[in-house]
Structures are given as C-alpha cells and as structure tokens.
Amino acid sequence: MVSPVEATGVFHLLWVVVALPLTGATVLLIGRPLAPAAFDRFGHWLAVGLSSLSFVLSLVLFVVDLGRDEGQRQVVQHVYQWFQTGHLDVGMDLLYDPLSALFLLLITGVGSLIHLYSVGYMAHDPRRTRFFAYLNLFVAAMLMLVLAENYLGLFLGWEGVGLASYLLIGFWQARPSAAAAAKKAFVMNRVGDMGISMAIALAFVTFGSTSFTVISHAAGQASDGRMTALGLLLLLGACGKSAQVPLQAWLLDAMEGPTPVSALIHAATMVTAGVYLIVRSGFVFDLSDAARTAVVVVAVVTLLWGAFIGCVKDDIKKVLAGSTMSQIGYMMLGAGLGPAGYAFAIFHLLTHGFFKANMFLGAGSVMHGMDDDVNMKHYGALARFMPVTFLTFAMGYLAIIGFPGFSGFWSKDKIIEAAWDYHWYVGVLALIGAGITAFYMTRLMLLTFFGQRRWDVDGSRPPDWHPHESPRIMTGPLVVLAALSILGGLLLLGSWISDWLAPVVGEPEHHEGAPPAWLMSVFAVIVVAVGVATAWAYVGRRPVAPGLTRFLPVPHVEDVVVPPGLQLTRGLLTTDKFAVDGLLSGGPVALAAVAGEFRKAQNGYVRSYALSVLGGTVVVALALLVVNW
C-alpha cells in the first residue's frame, strides 16, 4: 500500500538526486563541441563528481528516512504539474519510500563506482566525454524510473534507460555488430514497452489515474479480469526490460557495448527494472493469482534457460550475461511469490548488483589485460598475473554460487526457501538452477584463471609476453564491490531488509509445515557442491579443447520469430498492394476503361452525331408522350 506523506526538510532536495546526473549529461553533451580540449581533460571527472554527489545525497536521505517512524517513511514530493489533459492529470511527483531508497543507493553507489572504473577503462577512447554523458543520462533516467510516483513518470524513466542502453550498446558504432546489437535491444524492448503503455492506459481507464497511491488504494474495486490483464501487461514490460523469456535474446548481444556498460546497465541496474516494476506493482499482483503464476512460470523458465546459456558460451561476457538472465529469473521468482518473496527479490537484486557488477568489471579488467580478447579459451592461468582482479572476481564467484557466508548465499537461499513454500517443484527447479549456476561459474573461473596458458592464439605474441594487472583506478572499484559481495548478506541481519520493506510490500508470511530453513540451506550447499565438482571433472581436469563449445543446437528466439514476422510483413505488403490499392485505384482504372469504350462514339462523322441527336430527340419525345399519356 502506498500512503506517502508530504516532503519536509531534507526531502525537499529529492529532485536534486535526479537533476544532478541529468545536468552532467546535458553539460557534457553540449559543452564538448564548444570546448573540446577542456572537456576531454576534465569532462569525465565532472560526470564522476555529479554521480557521487547524487550518491551522497541518497545516503543522507536514507539516513534521515531510517530515523523516521515506520508510517512516515514514504515521502512524496510534488515537483511540478507535468501535464493535464481531460481527466488525466499527471504531476511530476517523486516518491521516496524504503523500496526506492534501496534502489537509489544501488544505482548511485554502484553507478559511481562504475563511473570511476570507466575513467581508467575508457582512458584511450577519443569519445570518452560522450561516453560519460551517456552514463550520466542513464543514471538520471534510472533514478527517475525508481523515484516516479506514477506509472507515467516511471515510463519516462523506463524509456530513458532504454535510450541510454541503446546509445551505450552501440557506443562503438563503427562496428556493425555493435550497431546491430543496439538496434536489436531497442526493438525487443519496444515489445515490452508496448505492454507497459497498454498497462498504463488500462490503469487510467480503470482507476482514472496513474498514481501509485490512487491505484494501490482503489485496486480492490476493480474486477479480477482487469487486474489479471493489468498484471500480464506489466509482466510483458518487465520481460522486455529484464531480458526474461521470451524477450531475452537482446541481452547477449548487448555485450557488444563497453564492459562498464555491461556491468552497470546490463547487470546491476537497468535489467532489474522489471523486478522493480513487479514489486512496485505488488498491489496489482496481490489481486490476481493468474498474473502471479505467470510471473513464476516466466521466472523459472528464464532462470534455467539463462543458466543453460551460461554453460555453453565461450565468450566471458556472454557467460556473465546468461548468468544475469538467470539471476534476474531468481528475482522474478521471488517477486512472483507475492509478499513472501518481494523483500527477498529486492535483497537478491541488491546483492546481485554488487557481485555481478564486480564480476563484469573483473571481466573488463581481464579483457584490458588480454587486449580485448573475450574468448575464455584464450585465457588460462591469469590468477598469477592479475592477482587483484583474480581475488575480487573470486569473491563475486563465491557470492553468486552461494558459498556459505557470502551475500549470494543468503539472498538466493531465501528465494529458494520461499519457492519451496510456494510449491515443491518450483523449489526443486530453483535448486537445480543453483546447481547449474555453480557449474558454469566454476567453468568460467577455471578457464580464465587456472589451467594452462593459452594466450598465444595465433603465434603473434612473444613467448615472454604476459598480461598486466589493470591500473588502480580500475581495481579500486573492484575491491569495494568485492567487499560488498562478501558483506551484502548483512542486510538480512535480524531480517532487517524484510522489516525495512514491509511498509511497501507487506510482511512476509511463513507457512507452517515447511521444511526448516537450515535444511534448505544444506540442500542448496550440496547441490552447489555437486555443480562445482562436475565443472572440475569436466573442465578442470581435462585439457581445453580448442574451437567453439557446442551443445544441443537450440534455435535462437529470433530464428523462430523473425522468419514468420518477415512472412507476415510480406503478406501485409501484398495485401496492401493488391487489395487496398486495388480498391482505391481500381475505380479510376475501371472508369478509364469504360470511358475508352465511349470515346469510340466520337468518331468525327457528322452523320453519326446527327443520328445521336435524332435518337436523343426521339427518346425525349417518346418519354414526353409516355409521361403525358
């Protein structure tokens, strides 16, 4: 239930959180052409600074909010009236509540670290200023997404992050593959956006408003069918942005973008927007079991499918991308379980934000050392030469497989536990997913950091060549994120996160008769151990086979969807050409044909004209006679 109070005190500065990175993006984009030299030297620091300021402000807001009573923690700030048309009155309202508070910290915190890392990573790119402008734009849009008080504001942010994602995937636009990947991401997201926009329209028709506050209070009065439709449309949107089956295919290609982008947008923040949307719209899903079941189904399919992708890719970033899909599947599963899982979905989202950003940046660091090679089969034995990258990556690895004590252990465990409460087979599938996760992540670790050196791909590297550790500015953020990957589990201490989120998502109920939590943890650890052992047996003990890893040729979604789509388009084109155009231009053509026949009567012989005149006269005379009879 959303029942916010008016903004007071420091909360008047809420809009500044969004405005800071937006200013950065504007200044960088406009200023760079005016003063190229100055911006090339200092532009990126401006972006880092504004993003960090935003983080500091978020932290202040969080601390202040922490000190408030539970009933006072949801704060709304009316910035200005956005637009009013007919009965639709939309304000630029910002909602700060425990849920958006956590997101604010994640986005600005991890975002600032990744900004900092990018200063090193993009050091030699001539378009670095533009890159940072886009990063700032992304941060601003993402903050708008999580701070909006109504669906339209959320949609503004939603489209904003989509745009930033498009620009950043295609940042190296000279590469045809990057341009194509950007386009693919944009087009596939459009399918999901269609769902959101229809959901907004439906919400407005049903409730006469798009505000979370209004809808959450009026939700009970709408019919079940409406709520189910609303839920399914929102789920479609969430699938698009969060790369869930069936709209998942764009995420793998999105890895064409620079690695910090993959870390920030396509792992830690933007792709989790779908989970945010579902949790934020909890009042919709609480009223529709059908929609909730759909979320669970999508989540389970995705978490297994993503894990499967992770197993068969050789490209280090694509393994991580598959893993991201899979982990977001876990979050969606949590979100689909209702109040029992919302808090854990967000918890996993946060810990995943830490450890996945950590691993992506680690992968970027490895690529930096290996001259931008992404094929894991060309790595091997990097642990000795890149110790900081290795150690920090290992922390992320232990976190994601759910090694006891690390953040991922706590968060994933909670979701599996909740899934088990929901239904035993959902629990079993989630457990299997955890096992596969352990397998592919171990495979990645073994191929990258252990085993034989396989650097000399085509004999071009001298025998004494070896990769170097990345500069401090890149390893610094890695260390911070590694620490967070280890300590993220502390959020669960005394079930703090459930209590904190309770005003927004409700208290998690606990089923009686469910297996005890410790037993589930033991199960999970056993499954993970099996996964690690299998990977060791399969990859660690054998020499790495050169060439592409092949496994069960599964058709890509685009191969299934695109040819029928093309056929449909061609069919429509033919219909348009022959049916529609035929109808419209056929009339005149027929008229011309008839006229051509009549034209033959105009033969130029006076006699025939005279005959027509006479014939006409006779007809008129006869008609007069008939009429006057």
Next chain:
Amino acid sequence: MMDTVTPYVVLSSILFTIGAVGVLVRRNAIVVFMCVELMLNAANLALVAFSKANGNLDGQVAAFFVMVVAAAEVVVGLAIIMTIFRTRESASVDEPRQLKW
C-alpha cells in the same frame, strides 16, 4: 377542326422524315444542307398549321424565328462548306473528320 389540320401535319412529318434521312445518308454537304432546310421548313409548316388551327399567332411568330435562324445558319454553313471545298477539293461531310485530331 382536327380534320383540317391533319393533312398538314402528315405532310410536315413526311417532309421532316425525308430531311432527316437525307441528313443521315447523304455525304454531299450541299445536299445535307438542303435536307436540314427541309426539316426546318417541315417544322415551319407544322407550326403555321397549328397556329391556324388554334386561331392565334404564336405558331407563326415561332415560324418567323425559325426562318431567321435558318437564314443565319445558311450564311455561316455555306461559308464553312466553301472553305472546306477550297482546301479539300470535296464537299463531303466526312472530310472534316480530320478536325477531330
């Protein structure tokens, strides 16, 4: 009354028919012209006959108008025929078909 007018009307019809058929079947422009005159005068005859039968002058006035128009038409028509004859060495009404193009 009817009986006195019927023969005139019959004669008028016959003359008109001869004229009409002549216009349709003859090619010599002069003959066609004469046939047109024949039709006009057939009409004049009918008008005068009805005028006499009805006892008013409306028909006769109309007949005068027809004569005036016929005279004017002859002036213009003969001039055209003369011009065509000069250029084409023929008075056939089919010749001006070329004007269509």
